[in-house]
Amino acid sequence: MSIFPRISLRPEVTEYLKNVFLNKEVLAAVGQQEAESRFHKLLICLSHPPSYTCVRASTHLASLEEIRHKLGEELKKQMCSSSAEEFSPQILPHPQIPDVLLLPVHGPRPVKQLSSEVVVGAQCGSAVLRGAHVFAPGILASPKYMKAGDVVSVFSDLEGRCTRGATSFQGNKVFVGNGVAEMDRSSIFCTDEPPKGIGVRMVEPLYQSPSFDGVLPNLAFLQNLPSVVVGHVLGPRPGERILDMCAAPGGKTCHIAAVMGDQGEVVALDRIRNKIDRIRQNAQMLHLRSIKAYCFNSIQAVSSEAAHETEGPPFPPESFDRVLLDAPCSGLGQRPNMASTWSLKEIRSYQPLQRKLFHAAVHLLKKGGVLVYSTCTVTLAENEEQVAWALDTFPCLTLQPQEPHIGAEGMLGAGLSPEQLRLLQRFSPELIWDQTETTAPLPCRADRDTIGFFIAKFLKN
Numbered sequence: 404m405s406i407f408p409r410i411s412l413r414p415e416v417t418e419y420l421k422n423v424f425l426n427k428e429v430l431a432a433v434g435q436q437e438a439e440s441r442f443h444k445l446l447i448c449l450s451h452p453p454s455y456t457c458v459r460a461s462t463h464l465a466s467l468e469e470i471r472h473k474l475g476e477e478l479k480k481q482m483c484s485s486s487a488e489e490f491s492p493q494i495l496p497h498p499q500i501p502d503v504l505l506l507p508v509h510g511p512r513p514v515k516q517l518s519s520e521v522v523v524g525a526q527c528g529s530a531v532l533r534g535a536h537v538f539a540p541g542i543l544a545s546p547k548y549m550k551a552g553d554v555v556s557v558f559s560d561l562e563g564r565c566t567r568g569a570t571s572f573q574g575n576k577v578f579v580g581n582g583v584a585e586m587d588r589s590s591i592f593c594t595d596e597p598p599k600g601i602g603v604r605m606v607e608p609l610y611q612s613p614s615f616d617g618v619l620p621n622l623a624f625l626q627n628l629p630s631v632v633v634g635h636v637l638g639p640r641p642g643e644r645i646l647d648m649c650a651a652p653g654g655k656t657c658h659i660a661a662v663m664g665d666q667g668e669v670v671a672l673d674r675i676r677n678k679i680d681r682i683r684q685n686a687q688m689l690h691l692r693s694i695k696a697y698c699f700n701s702i703q704a705v706s707s708e709a710a711h712e713t714e715g716p717p718f719p720p721e722s723f724d725r726v727l728l729d730a731p732c733s734g735l736g737q738r739p740n741m742a743s744t745w746s747l748k749e750i751r752s753y754q755p756l757q758r759k760l761f762h763a764a765v766h767l768l769k770k771g772g773v774l775v776y777s778t779c780t781v782t783l784a785e786n787e788e789q790v791a792w793a794l795d796t797f798p799c800l801t802l803q804p805q806e807p808h809i810g811a812e813g814m815l816g817a818g819l820s821p822e823q824l825r826l827l828q829r830f831s832p833e834l835i836w837d838q839t840e841t842t843a844p845l846p847c848r849a850d851r852d853t854i855g856f857f858i859a860k861f862l863k864n
């Protein structure tokens with residue numbers, strides 16, 4: 404059910420996306436009305452959270468059943484210790500993916516708004532809609548005399564207009580649920596050090612999903628379903644050498660190492676130095692020793708043939724059995740996302756960057772090796788058009804079938820053939836948005852009602 408307005412984008416970006424979703428090939432295949440309806444549903448569903456929370460289970464450390472049981476026990480404790488209404492958390496294994504557990508999200512629920520308001524940043528608001536509590540750094544405004552223990556309504560500031568430390572905010576905001584303040588106003592805004600920890604504990608969220616904060620951190624890793632699919636599509640095997648070119652915070656890196664049973668080597672690169680620590684922390688938390696993380700610009704990760712091989716980057720050509728390029732992208736598939744202030748120029752800047760990274764990826768891959776390209780966006784320019792360009796630019800590449808293939812096929816509009824489109828995997832939440840649970844039971848609903856995402860798999864001949 405839709406309760407939020409459609410995602411707010413700059414008019415030029417809305418127009419651009421409309422042209423993508425109503426391109427000539429799509430219009431010829433499904434007609435104007437259906438194409439328009441899909442585009443409208445896309446804008447609406449992007450502002451709402453998916454209806455399942457996906458957890459990747461560390462099956463290299465324990466069996467799925469064991470993790471499922473432990474998770475159930477932990478979440479029951481959570482429900483008893485909070486004043487939220489009791490419910491027994493439903494934890495469902497995914498029928499096709501051996502390390503995925505799915506938890507239905509309950510919402511939107513009828514929650515009454517209160518007169519005391521706390522306003523949080525849009526990112527914090529989105530996290531609350533996916534089950535998080537409000538962390539103090541995310542709080543922008545609170546009642547003047549707010550004390551720990553006060554019951555408050557939490558609103559998300561959609562346009563980034565609320566000033567930090569305000570006592571009220573009349574701008575564009577949406578209600579995300581009620582909670583209990585864990586801190587006084589003064590401990591949030593009047594300290595020399597940035598505030599830490601939970602500022603408001605959500606007790607009546609609009610969308611109810613368990614909080615995973617501190618819950619089995621080494622066994623249950625929150626990850627969107629398509630991101631887990633990527634690790635399986637890459638298909639790493641024990642003993643191989645794998646490159647994850649854009650790796651931080653390391654969700655997919657850790658999954659790859661886990662699928663390999665921590666046997667072999669997973670090289671993780673990211674351009675941003677402080678993000679490398681996150682990869683290392685995640686690897687340590689999941690007891691994965693095969694991961695080696697380096698701060699490096701992957702565009703420059705290919706060394707000249709003459710160079711001696713060193714442990715870290717740059718690497719000689721054809722150094723890796725498999726390469727994952729989970730590319731930096733415009734992120735327009737992320738959910739929930741109620742507003743983006745990005746300009747069209749910013750959105751269009753990703754295609755050339757992704758192509759530079761793709762060049763390096765192909766060179767670093769051994770002959771006979773596998774390259775997986777993925778993004779969490781919905782544009783053609785960053786997805787199907789990149790595939791058409793790659794097949795044209797690198798005759799050594801061929802598209803490969805993906806396993807599992809639980810998303811839709813590629814989107815029309817980039818001149819790819821029907822066979823090629825069938826080999827691509829596009830997660831398109833707009834295709835299922837107005838269907839009810841009864842017409843689309845699990846796993847279909849969980850597979851489709853997720854973030855917008857794209858995966859292509861290539862073999863280097």
Ligand SMILES: C[S@@+](CC[C@H](N)C(=O)[O-])C[C@H]1O[C@@H](n2cnc3c(N)ncnc32)[C@H](O)[C@@H]1O
Binds near residue numbers: 649651652656700729
């Ligand atoms: C989509 S995110 C990766 C998410 C990650 N694969 C995961 O699953 O946790 C893209 C990442 O690419 C990194 N990045 C952007 N340009 C890069 C470059 N030229 N070289 C290496 N990393 C880059 C960004 O810092 C960002 O962390």
